[in-house]
Amino acid sequence: MVGVPAAGTATTALLFAAGLVAACAVAVFLHSRLRGLEIASQVVAAAALLSIVALPWVGWRFVEDLRTTTKLDSYERENMGPIQAYLPGYLADGARARIPSAGTWAAAVGASAANPIARGAFPALLLTTLFPRVSAPVDRAGWIVAWGIDPARVAAVTDVHVVHARQGPLPPVVVAKRSG
Amino acid sequence: MTADALGLVALNALWLAAGLGVTGAAGWWRGRGAIASIGISYLVGVAAYGVLAQLLFVLGLSLGPLEIAVVCAVLAAGTLAQRGPDRRLPRPGLVAGLVVAALVVLAIDLWFQPLWAYDAWTFWTPKAHALAAFRGLDPQWFSQPTLANRDYPILFPAIEAAGFRFTGYETALLDLQSLVFAVALLLAFAEIVVPRAPRWASVVPVLVVLSPSLADQLASAEADVPLAAFFAGAAAAAFLWWKDRDRSALVVFGVLCAGVAATKAEGAPFVVALTVPFAVALLRSSRTAAVALALVGGAAIAIGVLPWRLWSDHHGIPQQASLGRLTRESLFHARADRVPIAARYLLERLVDPRAWLLLVPLLAVLTALAWFRGHRAAAALTGCVVLLCFASLLLAYWTSQFEIHYHLATSARRVITGPILAWAFLIPLAFGPNDVFRDPLYPQES
Numbered sequence: 001m002v003g004v005p006a007a008g009t010a011t012t013a014l015l016f017a018a019g020l021v022a023a024c025a026v027a028v029f030l031h032s033r034l035r036g037l038e039i040a041s042q043v044v045a046a047a048a049l050l051s052i053v054a055l056p057w058v059g060w061r062f063v064e065d066l067r068t069t070t071k072l073d074s075y076e077r078e079n080m081g082p083i084q085a086y087l088p089g090y091l092a093d094g095a096r097a098r099i100p101s102a103g104t105w106a107a108a109v110g111a112s113a114a115n116p117i118a119r120g121a122f123p124a125l126l127l128t129t130l131f132p133r134v135s136a137p138v139d140r141a142g143w144i145v146a147w148g149i150d151p152a153r154v155a156a157v158t159d160v161h162v163v164h165a166r167q168g169p170l171p172p173v174v175v176a177k178r179s180g
Numbered sequence: 181m182t183a184d185a186l187g188l189v190a191l192n193a194l195w196l197a198a199g200l201g202v203t204g205a206a207g208w209w210r211g212r213g214a215i216a217s218i219g220i221s222y223l224v225g226v227a228a229y230g231v232l233a234q235l236l237f238v239l240g241l242s243l244g245p246l247e248i249a250v251v252c253a254v255l256a257a258g259t260l261a262q263r264g265p266d267r268r269l270p271r272p273g274l275v276a277g278l279v280v281a282a283l284v285v286l287a288i289d290l291w292f293q294p295l296w297a298y299d300a301w302t303f304w305t306p307k308a309h310a311l312a313a314f315r316g317l318d319p320q321w322f323s324q325p326t327l328a329n330r331d332y333p334i335l336f337p338a339i340e341a342a343g344f345r346f347t348g349y350e351t352a353l354l355d356l357q358s359l360v361f362a363v364a365l366l367l368a369f370a371e372i373v374v375p376r377a378p379r380w381a382s383v384v385p386v387l388v389v390l391s392p393s394l395a396d397q398l399a400s401a402e403a404d405v406p407l408a409a410f411f412a413g414a415a416a417a418a419f420l421w422w423k424d425r426d427r428s429a430l431v432v433f434g435v436l437c438a439g440v441a442a443t444k445a446e447g448a449p450f451v452v453a454l455t456v457p458f459a460v461a462l463l464r465s466s467r468t469a470a471v472a473l474a475l476v477g478g479a480a481i482a483i484g485v486l487p488w489r490l491w492s493d494h495h496g497i498p499q500q501a502s503l504g505r506l507t508r509e510s511l512f513h514a515r516a517d518r519v520p521i522a523a524r525y526l527l528e529r530l531v532d533p534r535a536w537l538l539l540v541p542l543l544a545v546l547t548a549l550a551w552f553r554g555h556r557a558a559a560a561l562t563g564c565v566v567l568l569c570f571a572s573l574l575l576a577y578w579t580s581q582f583e584i585h586y587h588l589a590t591s592a593r594r595v596i597t598g599p600i601l602a603w604a605f606l607i608p609l610a611f612g613p614n615d616v617f618r619d620p621l622y623p624q625e626s
Contacts, residue, residue: 001289001399002296040549040611044380047542051387054537058390062289065399069292077352080294081301107326123326124302131306132313135326 002080003068004061015060019053026052085121086114091173092122092129092145094163098175099143103133106141106178110149113169122147144176151176184347185356191346192222192360194248198255199225205258206431213267214259219367222360223413224432226406227439228255229342230335231484234442237338238491242315245345264428269367270374275382279366282389283359290355290398297400298590303328304402305351308340312349323495330497333488335442336403354401362389362398365409365601372416373608381608387542388604393535397594403443408597410439411450415565415602418458418473419609422561425469434476440598441484445500446576448481450598453568457561500581518584522577525588526570529596536600543603550610558610562603569599 007015027034027049034045072080079089099105107123126145127135138144144151148171151157157176164173199221200214209217232251233243241247295301310321311334323330340354347353366385373381388394397405414436420429437454440447455477462470492499530540547566550559573595580587 001396002294040378040546040553041380043545043549044383044542047387047538048383051390051537054533055390058392061392061395062285065289066292069289069294072292072294077294080296081298084296085298121298121302124306124328127324127326128301128306131309132321134320135324137325 001061001065002084003065005064007057007060011060012057015056016053018056022055023049023052082121082125085125086118087121087125088167088170089125091164091167091170092126094161095126095143095145095173095175096130098161098163099130099133099145101133103142104136104140105130105133105143105145106136106138106154108138108144108146108149108151108154110147110153110171112148112171114148114171115169118170119148138178141178144178146174146176147171150174184350184353187346187348188343188353188357191248191342192357194252194256195225195229196222197225197259198229198252199223201225201256201258202228202435203258203428203432204260204262204264206428207264208428208432209264209267210262211266213265214262216267216269216371219364219369219371220413220416220432222364223368223409223439224435225252225255226339226361227335227410227435227442230339231435231438231442233338233342234334235483235487237311237317237334238487240316243311243338243342243345244315248342248345267371269370273382275386276370278386279389282386283363283366286362286389286395286398287356287359289395290359291352293352293355293399295351295354295401297402299328300354300401303332304336305340305354307334307337308344309349311337311341312344317491319495323492323497329500331492331499332403332445333442333447333485335439335484336406336444339406340401351401355399358398358401358405361406361409362394365412368413368416369605372420373605376612377608378611381611384539384604384608387537387539388601391536391539393593393597397597400594402594404594404597407440407443407447407450408601410436410443411447411454411598412601412605414440414451415454416605416609418454419558419561419606421469421473422458422462423609423612425466430472430476433473434480437477437480438484441481442488446573446595446598448485449572449576450569451477451481451484453572454565454602457564457568461557461561515578518578518580519574521584522574522588522592525592526573526596529592530600535593539604540600543600543607546607546611547603550607553611555610558606558612562606562610565606566599566603569602570596573599 034042037045075089076083082089105126107126109119109122112119135141138154144155144157146154151160151174155178158179159177161175162172163175166172196218200217202224203209203217203221204214208220229251236243295305306327307322310318314321340357343353343357344350366389369385414433417429417433417436420426421433437451441451455474459470459474459477462473529535547559547563577584577587
């Protein structure tokens with residue numbers, strides 16, 4: 001679930017204490033019924049009772065998740081994948097305007113201050129943003145989309161354009177036409 | 181989104197009709213027994229549609245709403261040949277109420293869930309989008325180098341693509357589609373396992389549905405829950421074939437195994453891990469039954485994997501799971517340190533109460549109890565299936581091209597779902613009475 005934070009120690013202790021009280025209450029209520037059970041039933045009953053201890057925590061996860069997901073705006077809802085990878089969903093929109101719909105592209109990602117997860121996910125963001133354009137190996141692509149690297153360092157290029165300016169730790173997105 | 185949800189309901193009704201056709205013709209149910217069989221029939225319907233869709237896409241066909249309806253209608257025609265027992269579901273009790281309440285909470289949570297999981301937005305859903313947008317399998321798009329896991333079979337994207345053809349490109353509904361798989365699996369448990377197992381078996385679905393890992397995976401719109409649902413259903417069907425020689429169970433086993441093999445790369449090894457122990461066990465009582473199971477399992481892998489493998493090889497898509505790598509002795513020696521790392525990590529994920537509560541320790545204790553309480557054959561079979569599944573996962577991590585810690589961290593919590601749910605189906609069945617026909621809840625032949 002996307003909106004579940006790590007529970008603090010106090011929260012965890014409180015949730016499990018509540019669960020323990022609930023499990024004890026159920027155990028007391030069912031005590032006479034559980035006594036006569038055969039061994040497999042007793043094992044299952046014990047596991048079920050112990051699982052009740054975790055129930056408040058399980059419920060808390062749903063509450064926290066819904067508190068997050070019900071407040072998402074339309075941009076967050078449509079771009080939560082890239083956002084989870086520390087990428088703004090609109091980062092490569094400018095590339096879509098420059099690369100013709102029948103064009104092919106290659107991603108070039110260099111070292112930058114961007115989060116390593118973001119650097120790893122950038123080609124996937126291009127894949128979805130540039131759909132239905134297809135990617136190709138650098139030496140066969142019509143266009144290079146460079147992020148954190150000069151496109152001239154990966155191929156001979158012309159028509160170089162910054163399609164998204166530097167934004168905080170995110171380097172600019174540069175689109176260039178491969179020549180030759 | 182509400183209108184789109186109605187489209188999804190219509191599509192799922194088609195898959196259910198298709199599944200009822202397959203199970204009806206196979207002799208699983210008759211008459212009102214269809215109502216009791218909707219869980220397993222739904223899974224069979226989706227698996228049959230998914231395997232056929234993969235084949236049709238490979239053959240270059242397009243699947244729009246009309247074609248999807250035609251494929252499902254052809255499969256649904258099997259209802260005309262229904263010839264099985266008049267099955268009944270056990271009377272729902274307090275436990276069923278708890279499961280339904282948990283499912284309602286899950287449904288509310290999933291309704292608001294965006295598409296966020298890494299694998300979902302980077303390749304599963306884009307593949308489905310491409311199948312729907314190109315109205316088929318576009319070789320250039322599916323073989324492009326930026327697409328992750330290009331070699332994965334396409335049953336799951338084909339299912340999601342069918343959803344897009346009925347709802348438009350509405351990714352918010354993908355999680356609800358995953359929930360339908362879970363509901364079908366629980367209904368299959370109620371139909372197949374509960375009547376054949378001791379009363380405590382009803383507690384197992386409660387633990388499954390409350391498990392945080394299930395909620396996390398349903399919210400991720402990835403292929404692991406469908407694979408697990410198919411695999412658990414196939415495990416139950418294999419058990420019925422082993423125990424009762426129920427021919428309809430053999431058909432269900434075959435269709436679901438084909439679905440497992442066509443869903444993810446680990447699917448085919450899982451099918452082997454399920455088929456081999458049951459076939460070996462059957463050799464003791466009936467060589468014919470053993471050969472039949474082995475042939476059906478083998479055919480299921482061939483149908484689920486081969487068409488896609490031929491297509492992907494033809495278009496130069498490199499395979500991550502390669503039999504060639506398994507035979508390179510040097511690779512095994514060089515990476516021997518990966519095995520204990522992977523084994524320990526998998527074990528930790530299995531018993532992590534933050535993932536599956538106490539389900540796995542409970543299943544382990546029950547397996548040991550089954551052994552010591554006289555259900556030795558069933559306990560040994562269950563143990564073999566589970567251990568072979570984990571051995572196949574270890575082999576995958578051993579030979580993986582990825583850095584081991586990264587690979588484990590990003591996949592281990594999900595890939596264990598299939599074996600766990602199959603275990604949850606098999607072990608209550610292992611405790612079942614030797615002669616299930618004495619049970620008043622067992623479906624009666626007319």
